[in-house]
Amino acid sequence: MAETIEDISYDYEEDGRLVRRELKREVLSKGAWSTIMFLYEELDRKTDEWRMPKVAIVRYKKWNGAYRKQSGFNISSEKQARQIVAAIENWFSEEAKAERGAGTEE
Numbered sequence: 001m002a003e004t005i006e007d008i009s010y011d012y013e014e015d016g017r018l019v020r021r022e023l024k025r026e027v028l029s030k031g032a033w034s035t036i037m038f039l040y041e042e043l044d045r046k047t048d049e050w051r052m053p054k055v056a057i058v059r060y061k062k063w064n065g066a067y068r069k070q071s072g073f074n075i076s077s078e079k080q081a082r083q084i085v086a087a088i089e090n091w092f093s094e095e096a097k098a099e100r101g102a103g104t105e106e
Contacts, residue, residue, distance in 0.1 A: 001066030005030060008067055010038040010056065019043045023053060034060045034067065055081055 002008040005027055012020035020042050028035040037057045041050040055075040060067040075081045090096065 001068065003066055005034055005036065005060075005067065008036060008060065010040050010058075017043075019045070021050070028057070032062045033070075034062070036060065052078065 010020065010022035010025070011018060020040055022038055022040050024039040026037045028037055035057065037055060039053050039055055041053050043049075044051050054077070056072055057075075058072040059070045061070045062068075075084065
């Protein structure tokens with residue numbers, strides 16, 4: 001178990017063989033409840049080649065001095081990732097803020 005956020009890895013091995021490798025990470029929140037977004041690849045066991053990158057957003061809880069996975073969400077394709085980005089950009093655009101009116105300041 002990881003004692004710090006920096007110790008958390010999204011790499012995964014089966015029978016001593018790396019089958020999921022972390023490419024990049026972004027820590028979205030720190031503390032007793034932490035959220036990390038990982039860019040990762042999975043090994044295609046039939047072709048022995050790495051598949052297209054995916055994204056995982058994982059929520060960890062620190063319990064008894066170690067971080068444990070609580071929940072996660074995988075973004076399975078570049079298309080899905082771009083749809084999510086577009087929706088968030090739309091929701092938080094200046095036009096959307098103006099439509100919501102006062103009382104929604106950060």
